[in-house]
Structure formats: C-alpha cells, structure tokens
Amino acid sequence: MAAKSDTKAKCLLCNADFSKTGMTKHLKACLNKQSESQAESQAESQEKKKPFFHIVIDGLERPQYWMHLKVAADAKLSDLDKFLRDTWLECCGHLSAFNSPQGELEMKKKLKDVMKPGTELVHEYDFGDTTILRVKVIDLREGAAEKKKILMLARNDPPExxxxxxxxxxxxxxxxxxxxxxxxxxxxxxxxxxxxxxxxxxxxxxxxxxxxxxxxx
Ligand SMILES: [Zn+2]
Ligand SMILES: [Zn+2]
Ligand SMILES: [Zn+2]
Ligand SMILES: [Zn+2]
Incomplete structure (x- = not known):
C-alpha cells in the first residue's frame, strides 16, 4: 500500500488541524484550556469532576491511522475494546485481547487498575489476520463527566x-x-x-x- 506515513487530523475540541506528533502536544494544551474554562463555569459544582485518561492509539504496522481518546478512568477494557471494534475493526466477531508486557489483561478490568501515564498496551483483534494496535496513555486528568465513557478527541484524516x-x-x-x-x-x-x-x-x-x-x- 503506497500510503504516506503522516496524516493530519482535526482536534475535535477546537477544530484546528495538526500532524500526528503535533496533536499530542496540542491536546495537552487544549485539554488544559478546557478544564480551566470548566473550572470557571462550575466553580461551585466540584463534585462533577471525574478522572479520565488521555489515550493515543495507532496501528502498529499502519501508524498513519491514529486517534486520541478521552476515556473515563472507571471504564473497563471491554468498553475500550468495543469502541475500537465499532470505530476501526469489527468484521466478523473475531476474538481480541489487550496485552501488557506482563501478559494478557482481563477485559473486565477497569482502566484505572491497569493504566497510568506512560502505560503502553497492545490490542490485538483477530488472531488469524491480526490487526495490532498500540495503546499509549498520555495523561491522567480530571474534568467534567461526559455522557459517554469514551469520547473521540481527534482521528486521522483518510491517508492518501x-x-x-x-x-x-x-x-x-x-x-x-x-x-x-x-x-x-x-x-x-x-x-x-x-x-x-x-x-x-x-x-x-x-x-x-x-x-x-x-x-x-
Ligand atoms: Zn485482483
Ligand atoms: Zn488507477
Ligand atoms: Zn484543540
Ligand atoms: Zn473477519
């Protein structure tokens, strides 16, 4: 496949375009900005703040496909698995797994029990024609609770x-x-x-x- 390795994406918080490496840096700042403005508007409702992970995911062999997610810290790995299937993977209900360097993780585990900033996991979908994804935790933050456990922050534009x-x-x-x-x-x-x-x-x-x-x- 003659694909260019670098793809851009739009930050879904502010609509600006960034490259793959630029987006990680940008989202740190953009999420800071968001939490500052939320802190102002909800000064009296502190109890609504919830921890979440900022996660970046890309294809191991096709890194031009990537996305940034905001995931509630108490979401389960199975929630993330479902999101990845819905967005990128599902063809015929193949098996999938998350692996840490220590081995396979149980899908019922909560993210906060297996992740911290810097954690890198591997997600495999289909053990025949396997699609391998890298899952990297950028940050653990606090912010206003979202309706959905997993929110897309950015996703690559289709590569050429x-x-x-x-x-x-x-x-x-x-x-x-x-x-x-x-x-x-x-x-x-x-x-x-x-x-x-x-x-x-x-x-x-x-x-x-x-x-x-x-x-x-
Ligand atoms: Zn042919
Ligand atoms: Zn042609
Ligand atoms: Zn932004
Ligand atoms: Zn299939």
Missing part, C-alpha cells in the same frame, strides 16, 4: 493511498486476491478494468484494518 495500477488517483477499492507486495489498490478507473471477481474487492476505508478479512468500515 495511490492506485497501484496507474499511480495517479486515490484508491477506492482493494482487491484481496492481489493485495500482496503493495498491489491490488485500485482507483475508480482501474477498478473497472480489474479482472478478479467482484467479491474479492473491499472498499478502502479509514481504518488500519482496511483490506483485511471482510472489513468494510
């Missing part, structure tokens, strides 16, 4: 993946029959000339699992 036939246009389909050694990525024009069975084609979607198993987004 040029057609492997003509090399000119963005690919829209990937042929799972041909997708070895970077081949099989097809733009709108080239997909019409492609010989393989139509059922071998998957849509190109904004996920580190694009083109894998039956993943259609």
């Amino acid at each position: 993946i040029l057609c492997s036939e003509c090399g000119k246009a963005q690919s829209v389909k990937v042929c799972t029959e041909c997708m070895w050694d970077g081949a099989g990525w097809l733009c709108k024009k080239c997909v019409k000339k492609h010989d393989c069975d139509e059922e071998m084609l998957l849509p190109v979607v904004n996920s580190p699992r694009t083109g894998v198993c039956g993943y259609t987004g």
Whole structure:
C-alpha cells in the first residue's frame, strides 16, 4: 500500500488541524484550556469532576491511522475494546485481547487498575489476520463527566493511498486476491478494468484494518 506515513487530523475540541506528533502536544494544551474554562463555569459544582485518561492509539504496522481518546478512568477494557471494534475493526466477531508486557489483561478490568501515564498496551483483534494496535496513555486528568465513557478527541484524516495500477488517483477499492507486495489498490478507473471477481474487492476505508478479512468500515 503506497500510503504516506503522516496524516493530519482535526482536534475535535477546537477544530484546528495538526500532524500526528503535533496533536499530542496540542491536546495537552487544549485539554488544559478546557478544564480551566470548566473550572470557571462550575466553580461551585466540584463534585462533577471525574478522572479520565488521555489515550493515543495507532496501528502498529499502519501508524498513519491514529486517534486520541478521552476515556473515563472507571471504564473497563471491554468498553475500550468495543469502541475500537465499532470505530476501526469489527468484521466478523473475531476474538481480541489487550496485552501488557506482563501478559494478557482481563477485559473486565477497569482502566484505572491497569493504566497510568506512560502505560503502553497492545490490542490485538483477530488472531488469524491480526490487526495490532498500540495503546499509549498520555495523561491522567480530571474534568467534567461526559455522557459517554469514551469520547473521540481527534482521528486521522483518510491517508492518501495511490492506485497501484496507474499511480495517479486515490484508491477506492482493494482487491484481496492481489493485495500482496503493495498491489491490488485500485482507483475508480482501474477498478473497472480489474479482472478478479467482484467479491474479492473491499472498499478502502479509514481504518488500519482496511483490506483485511471482510472489513468494510
Ligand atoms: Zn484543540
Ligand atoms: Zn473477519
Ligand atoms: Zn488507477
Ligand atoms: Zn485482483
């Protein structure tokens, strides 16, 4: 897949664009700003403050896919697993696991019991055609409780993946029959000339699992 390794994203708190490395730095400042303005508006309702983790997740082999999350500290690993499945992974209900350097973690564990700033975990989805994600904890903070346990703070824009036939246009389909050694990525024009069975084609979607198993987004 001829993808550029750097992708940008919009900060969903303030709508500004940043690169992958710029976003980590920016979100620290942006979350500070948010908690300051919340502190002003809720000076008398301190009890509403809840601890949350600022987490960044990316694809181990496809790091151009990444996202930043705000996750309640008392959310369970199973909540995070479900979020990752819904956003990036789910194709046919494969098994998944979180691993720390010490081994596999139980899904019913709460994040606050297995994470602190600096913690790095690995998430694996599907033990056949595995999609491996890196989960890194940037910070533990306090802020106003959100309705949802997990909130997206930023997510990469779709990376440019040029057609492997003509090399000119963005690919829209990937042929799972041909997708070895970077081949099989097809733009709108080239997909019409492609010989393989139509059922071998998957849509190109904004996920580190694009083109894998039956993943259609
Ligand atoms: Zn921002
Ligand atoms: Zn599958
Ligand atoms: Zn093409
Ligand atoms: Zn093909």
